[in-house]
Amino acid sequence: MPETEHRVLIVDDEPVIRKLLARILERAGFSVVVAANGIEALDQLRHDASLRLVISDLRMPECGGLELIRRATGEFKRDFEFILLTGDGEKADAVSAMRMGVREFLDKPVERADLEEAIEAAQNRLSERDRERERIRKLELENVSQSKTLDDITRKLGGAEQEMVDRLSLISQYRDIETAEHCVRVGLYSQLLAEMSGLDQQTQRIIRLAGILHDIGKVGVPDEVLLKEGPLTDSEFAVMKRHTEIGYAMLSSSDNPILEQAAIIARHHHEKWEGTGYCTGLSGKEIPVVARIVSLADVYDALRSSRRYKPPFSHLEAVDIITRGDGRTVPEMFDPTLLGLFFEHHSRFESIFNSMPDQLV
Ligand SMILES: [Fe+2]
Ligand SMILES: [Fe+2]
Missing domain, CATH: 3.40.50.2300 (Response regulator)
Structure with a gap:
């Protein structure tokens, strides 16, 4: 039974x-x-x-x-x-x-x-x-899943570092860059991947918080590119790509370990395992592991979310696109070990997504 x-x-x-x-x-x-x-x-x-x-x-x-x-x-x-x-x-x-x-x-x-x-x-x-939802609730989201706005989340979670990250992330909400939930979910998947990769608890916590800030550099991208409906031209895409360097400039040179990792993530979260990503074109293990982790987390959540240029995909469609490719996203982009962990435990990603749906419009 x-x-x-x-x-x-x-x-x-x-x-x-x-x-x-x-x-x-x-x-x-x-x-x-x-x-x-x-x-x-x-x-x-x-x-x-x-x-x-x-x-x-x-x-x-x-x-x-x-x-x-x-x-x-x-x-x-x-x-x-x-x-x-x-x-x-x-x-x-x-x-x-x-x-x-x-x-x-x-x-x-x-x-x-x-x-x-x-x-x-x-x-x-x-x-x-059910177990996964319970785990998330206990671990991270006491009171948070009911929150309607990032401000609620900040108040309820407490803690200076959490607040610092959420305040910084709030900047992006004003520029209509990503929803608060997308950022928090990316942090949660990243923490899960860090845990499954055997990284220590301190690193897991740091990556959860630092992962939230991955796209903070988009505050430096002009509206006509950031908010453009439809596909970007080559030169607009070149401008958009700069969000990695801008984020790095905003967050680097700090002694705080969260900001330090957040800077690395901001800079390298669009690198690809086979070396064709940006902004430095690093490949394989040259890419810092925190960035490899956030990159996979970010792609999964972006596929699940509706964006100006695309409708949301179902969980299984997203898994299929990540593990088999759709022309735009290919499995070779990702660290094969992380990809294996993702495939083996993909329903845990689905649970995180379902536990925190987008609330902000
Ligand atoms: Fe990004
Ligand atoms: Fe993102």
Whole structure:
């Protein structure tokens, strides 16, 4: 029996299949709720906030499986796992479902063993994400996840260094450079990568705070470049690239270890492992490890966020782009060891992203 109990919602328009699935799951000790189509399922989800595990057919009258997933994830701020029942000739729908974050598919007719395996895998992912959220809450974000503005975050976290970093980061908010949440999340992923790389606790803390300031140099980029809608010309991009040097100039020559690391990160967070990045073109281990870490964290979060020039990608799309490339982003950009850690533990990045959605417009 899986370690956490979850209730399961079964959605299928065929009564025989609903019954069959319900019987298998009830025998395995689950508590089951049923619905005959997406509309009924949404009703169930509305009435029972503990429902997070959904097994759904794809094709149903009124509201099918894909529509159900789209509406459920839009309407409820809830961490779901969907398992989709697929038949022959539904490959295209399965691909759309994967883009929406669905990871479990069951061929019809459903085999009992496959069903139990899929349920357990989905449950484990839910539990892992719950644990990750709890960890973040305890470790960093007591009171913070409820905060609406960076000012709240600053006040609640306390601590002179935290406040210093947040005040500095506030400067970027006034210039509409990044959201406060993007900066804080980049710090959190960076801390996670530092921890997974075996760096000591002091370094982990420093990188969390210093990572927040990675783009601070953008305050020195003129509005016509910084706020331009649409792609930059070559000369505009050359101006934009200068944010690395400007950030370094702003933060360097300090005795404070956080500012010291923040300066290094600001300068090198656009370097690429194969040596084609900026502003110095360093490659491989010549690039300071803190910058290699923040670079991966920043790319993941930028892919997940909506920007002037692009819509947000789903978690799995972002993982796919980072690990397989999309022409613009290629895996060769990243430190292979960090890339491996990211791939192995990618759901922890998703949890951080979900625990702190963008609030500022
Ligand atoms: Fe940057
Ligand atoms: Fe960034």
